[in-house]
Amino acid sequence: MKRAFLLAATCALALSARAATYTVIVAGMGGEPDYEQRFAAAAKDLDRIFTAAGPTSHVYTLSGPQATATQFQNTMSALAREAKPEDDFTLILIGHGSFDGVEYKFNLVGPDITAAQIATLCDHIASRRQLIVDTTSASGGALKALERPGRAVVAATKSGTEKNATVFARYWVEALQDSAADTDKSDSISAMEAFTYATKKTGAFYDSQKRLATEHAVFNDVGTGEPVREPGNGQGMLMSSFTVLRLGSSQQAARDPSKRVLLDKKDELEQKIDTLKYQKAAMDPADYKKQLRDALLELAKVQQELDK
Helix, strand or coil: CHHHHHHHHHHHHHCCCCCCEEEEEEECCCCCHHHHHHHHHHHHHHHHHHHCCCCCEEEEEECHHHCEHHHHHHHHHHHHHHCCCCCEEEEEEECCEEECCCCEEECCECCCEEHHHHHHHHHCCCCCEEEEEECCCCHHHHHHHHCECCEEEEECCCCCCCCCCCCHHHHHHHHCCCHHHCCCCCCEEEHHHHHHHHHHHHHHHHHHCCCCCCCCCEEECCCCCCCECCCECCECHHHHHCEEEECHHHHHHHCCHHHHHHHHHHHHHHHHHHHHHHHHHHCCHHHHHHHHHHHHHHHHHHHHHHHC
């Protein structure tokens, strides 16, 4: 019953139109020049990518000396005053993390910040749909503190004991720049598509180096239970419906006020189709086919209008 309730709640959230997106990117302390440069470059790339998404994309980036716990808290507090329930919120953490067996900390300039503190800051954001992407070492140790219904949490490591520096961030950024990540050809990249792309690329990196992988990315988007590496048993629906970035004609339409309504309708229909696929096993086959056919036909009509 509890899982059914969470599934229904996630479905309802997935079908709501979003007015804007808010993204916070934090590149923590590197500790040595190579990492400092790598983390700052990833943050800069993400800032450029999300800023280019259009006027409804609001981006806050902290890097270098600005990446302090105080600046992070102030930024999140400012966003909490702006974001509305219908807006999407994404937090991306880049850098080093630590885990002492009990508590995860994100390494910043000056005092570090714990997963529990990060969760509290995110809880103050009104957005009903949230995505946290923690690409740091030991990030798996943050999952329990961060998880909440309506919030998808991605960690570069499966536990807090995977403490080596990660490469997952590199491929998460690459996913948002490679049209191949858009596997369903919807002119947008979902959190699930970005996760799948980055995970495969990370595995390929270790294979090419002939090294034993020291990181295994996982996610949880139902707000309870154990993290997983692949969608199934309710896991993955929010990730699949959460648009991280629009591409091509979809991005152009997002910048055109006259097409915003059509674009929101397209999102709603695509999310409805994803939801139907997750509910297929519990539905009457004839009803499933009818609802899917109707949604696909309507989606084709909306796409036709967008292409004019």
